[in-house]
Amino acid sequence: MKFSERWMREWVNPKGDTDSLVTQLTMAGLEVDSVEPVSGPLENVILAEIISVDTHPNSENLKICLVDTGSDQLQIVCGAPNATPGIRVALASIGAVLPSGEKITKASIRGIESLGMLCSEKELGLSEENSGIAQFPLDAPIGASIYEYLNLSDSIIDVDLTPNRGDCLSILGIAREVGFLNEIDITRPDFPLLEPKLKDKQEVELMCFDECPKYLGQVLKGIDPRVPTPIWMKEKLRRAGLRSVDPVVDVTNYVMLELGQPLHAYDFDKLEGKISVRRSTQGEEIVLLGGNETAIERGSILITDEAGPIGSAGIMGGQRTSVSACTKNVFLESAFFSPISLSGKARTHGLSTDASHRFERGVDWEGQELALNRAIQLLQEIAGGEAGPLTKEVNEKGLPKIKIVNLRQAQIERVLGIAIEKSKIERIFSRLGLVAKFRDSRSEKVWEVS
Numbered sequence: 001m002k003f004s005e006r007w008m009r010e011w012v013n014p015k016g017d018t019d020s021l022v023t024q025l026t027m028a029g030l031e032v033d034s035v036e037p038v039s040g041p042l043e044n045v046i047l048a049e050i051i052s053v054d055t056h057p058n059s060e061n062l063k064i065c066l067v068d069t070g071s072d073q074l075q076i077v078c079g080a081p082n083a084t085p086g087i088r089v090a091l092a093s094i095g096a097v098l099p100s101g102e103k104i105t106k107a108s109i110r111g112i113e114s115l116g117m118l119c120s121e122k123e124l125g126l127s128e129e130n131s132g133i134a135q136f137p138l139d140a141p142i143g144a145s146i147y148e149y150l151n152l153s154d155s156i157i158d159v160d161l162t163p164n165r166g167d168c169l170s171i172l173g174i175a176r177e178v179g180f181l182n183e184i185d186i187t188r189p190d191f192p193l194l195e196p197k198l199k200d201k202q203e204v205e206l207m208c209f210d211e212c213p214k215y216l217g218q219v220l221k222g223i224d225p226r227v228p229t230p231i232w233m234k235e236k237l238r239r240a241g242l243r244s245v246d247p248v249v250d251v252t253n254y255v256m257l258e259l260g261q262p263l264h265a266y267d268f269d270k271l272e273g274k275i276s277v278r279r280s281t282q283g284e285e286i287v288l289l290g291g292n293e294t295a296i297e298r299g300s301i302l303i304t305d306e307a308g309p310i311g312s313a314g315i316m317g318g319q320r321t322s323v324s325a326c327t328k329n330v331f332l333e334s335a336f337f338s339p340i341s342l343s344g345k346a347r348t349h350g351l352s353t354d355a356s357h358r359f360e361r362g363v364d365w366e367g368q369e370l371a372l373n374r375a376i377q378l379l380q381e382i383a384g385g386e387a388g389p390l391t392k393e394v395n396e397k398g399l400p401k402i403k404i405v406n407l408r409q410a411q412i413e414r415v416l417g418i419a420i421e422k423s424k425i426e427r428i429f430s431r432l433g434l435v436a437k438f439r440d441s442r443s444e445k446v447w448e449v450s
Contacts, residue, residue: 001161001169003257004038004239006154010189011175014182018155024181025159030168033160038239039125039152040099046070047140047149048091050118053083058110065118067091070143077107077114082132088140089133090119099125126150127238137231150231156239166361170260180431189258191374200388202271202331206395207278211301211341212313213398215277216368219268219388220379221329223248227383242354248323248330251378253354261334261363261371262355264311268329270321273306277313277335284309287319294349301341303333314342314359315351330379334372336365336399365399402450407436409445 005018014021022032049068056062056077063083065076069091076091083089093116096104100123107114117123122130124146140149147153159168167173172188179186200219206212227247233254234244240257244250252263280296286309287293296302296312303311303318311317314337323330339362346356369390376387413419422438429436429449436447 001174002156002158002239002241003171003174004154004236005157006151007236007239008157008171008174008178010187011171012179012182012184012186014178014184018157021178022157025157025174025178028177028181029162030165030174030177031160033158034156035158036156038154038156039147039150041097041101042099042124042147042152044094044096044104045090045092045098045119045124045146047088047136047142047144047146048074049088049142050083050085052085056110056112058112062110062112064112067116067118068142069093074115075113076116076118077109077112078118078133080118080120080133082135083118086138088136088138088142090124090136090146092117092119092123098123126235127243140231150235154239163361166358166363167260169358169361170256171258173260176431176433180428183427183431185431189374191370191377194373194376194380194387196389197386198388200268202268202391203274204391204393205274205276206393207276208301208341209395209398211279211338211398212277212335213338213395214336214365214368215391215393216334216372217275217331217391218372218376219329219331220376220385221268221388223328223330223379223383223385225325225327225383230382233378233382246323246325247379247382248327251375251382252332254378255371255375256354256358259367259371259374260358261367262314262358263371263375264317264333264355265323266310266317266321266331266333267323267327268331269327271305271310271331275310276304278302278304280309286310286312288312288316288351289319289322291319297345297348300345300348301337312345312349312351313337315346315349315356316353332372332375334368334375336363336368338398405449407447407449409447 026032050065051068052066054064056064062079065078065083067074067076092104094106104117118133120130121127121134161168175186202217204215229244229247229250237244242253248265252265256262280300280302282298284296301313302309303313310321337359339360342359346352434449436449439446
């Protein structure tokens with residue numbers, strides 16, 4: 001589980017520095033594999049605006065850009081195809097140092113003086129994207145340091161989790177653990193309950209209750225496909241090892257990282273009739289995202305519509321109903337799949353996905369509605385749209401049962417060799433999200449913990 005330390009500290013912010021946090025996590029059993037800075041050196045790189053663009057007299061592929069830095073106007077020779085007037089860009093001025101170690105000097109390019117460089121995302125160390133210069137929101141403050149604007153004073157922490165700690169495959173899970181270790185409360189983002197304004201609803205039928213006892217979904221119509229993913233979300237995804245694709249895909253990935261619940265988005269206009277969650281039959285095939293056609297092992301859990309398979313449950317969606325740059329209406333899926341039913345299925349088909357990694361280890365079977373609501377909230381904030389009513393299919397008998405565990409005070413003292421105050425024990429339970437009822441009888445003092 002890779003995560004941004006800064007993102008985690010938005011939820012819970014212990015007093016110690018990065019080193020003490022890493023030591024604390026490792027000593028608690030969440031072994032930290034690596035810690036690395038989000039960015040290398042990035043000196044004298046600022047936000048600027050391209051004022052005008054002229055053709056280079058000695059080159060068809062180069063442009064002469066006049067750039068506003070907030071305090072000056074500089075001439076920059078640039079070959080990026082997306083260099084156009086009015087966009088906010090990253091300017092490495094004379095003397096700037098890039099993460100690669102390159103130092104920017106004054107240059108003459110094909111006989112024209114250039115007083116700096118307009119940087120791509122790769123040159124800034126943000127991604128491998130190098131097809132054009134990096135673009136920033138139009139409200140990005142001209143003259144501000146890129147390092148400070150992107151909050152690059154941050155560390156990427158990679159925790160090597162054992163298979164029984166699927167609860168920590170999210171910012172929520174890591175924050176809960178850190179809050180418990182430091183005896184401080186976590187601060188959750190505000191997740192307001194959204195009122196549906198449309199009547200559009202996707203019909204769903206569960207046909208394998210034990211494998212998928214809970215399936216939720218919601219239609220969101222009228223999103224703007226031209227809106228880019230906000231830079232803050234792109235950065236959080238990048239620091240978790242995920243590439244930004246588009247707002248719909250990015251939001252589903254963001255919520256998965258934040259809350260631990262995988263989601264999937266279908267292009268609502270491409271769905272044909274009712275969705276069914278069922279076992280596969282002999283000889284069924286599906287073209288998955290990415291275009292690979294794969295034969296489905298008999299008995300695997302499939303998501304289908306009336307035209308055939310649209311997803312391998314808990315692993316990957318199908319290409320036929322995938323969202324694209326033109327998608328305006330989506331159906332968001334948030335489901336619970338039994339860990340046993342998915343165990344090894346992804347590897348059988350030569351796949352390994354972030355979703356299957358979490359489902360195989362077990363996700364919170366009470367977290368589907370929260371994650372779906374969060375995704376709708378974020379998508380509406382980014383790209384607009386109106387939501388339809390919630391689709392909710394649940395088979396209570398197939399859901400995991402909440403277990404009651406009895407913890408005797410005498411057993412604590414016998415095993416640990418020390419006495420722990422009743423109030424401290426109950427604080428520990430509370431911070432871990434456990435409900436404990438204390439029973440004091442003549443025969444024993446015991447907590448009933450669920």
